[in-house]
Amino acid sequence: MKYRNLGDTDLKCSVITFGAWAIGGWRWGGNDRRESVNAIVAAYNHGVTSIDTAPAYGQGLSEEIIAEALRQLPRDKIQILTKYGLRWDRNEGEYWFSSTSMDGSAIDLYKLSSAKNIIE
Numbered sequence: 001m002k003y004r005n006l007g008d009t010d011l012k013c014s015v016i017t018f019g020a021w022a023i024g025g026w027r028w029g030g031n032d033r034r035e036s037v038n039a040i041v042a043a044y045n046h047g048v049t050s051i052d053t054a055p056a057y058g059q060g061l062s063e064e065i066i067a068e069a070l071r072q073l074p075r076d077k078i079q080i081l082t083k084y085g086l087r088w089d090r091n092e093g094e095y096w097f098s099s100t101s102m103d104g105s106a107i108d109l110y111k112l113s114s115a116k117n118i119i120e
Contacts (some may be wrong), residue, residue: 001047004081009111013079017050018043023065024058025102033065040069044078061104077106085113093117 003012023036040051047090053062063082070078087093088101093112101107 003049006041008042011079014047014049016048017081018048019050020053020054020062020066021057024053024056033068036065037069040058040066041072044073049077050079050081052081054086056083056088057087059071061102084118087112087117089103 002035003071005011006013018040018042023031023032023039032111051066051080053066056061059061066080068120086096088099088107091108093110093114096109096111098106098108
């Protein structure tokens with residue numbers, strides 16, 4: 001695996017990143033949780049240290065699965081790259097698009113990048 005420094009820092013990230021959208025199951029027709037955890041662990045065992053996720057991936061499911069996988073891995077060796085600010089649980093911020101939730105009900109997603117929202 002090749003690694004590169006993140007910007008001007010000493011932090012080295014793998015050039016290949018594990019994309020965690022599909023493990024959220026949303027818009028992909030579901031997933032197998034155990035296989036998803038195993039895939040993250042296998043990626044790490046092959047040198048992948050960066051994981052791309054976002055709260056909107058399965059309305060938090062992707063992040064739950066990543067957390068489960070991290071219990072088996074050295075947390076200080078992994079970078080979690082996330083997109084913040086997407087909300088589906090309240091109509092606040094800038095409207096982004098309409099979709100369906102994990103249970104099939106209609107939801108609207110909003111971009112809300114206030115400091116308060118990021119901290120939450």
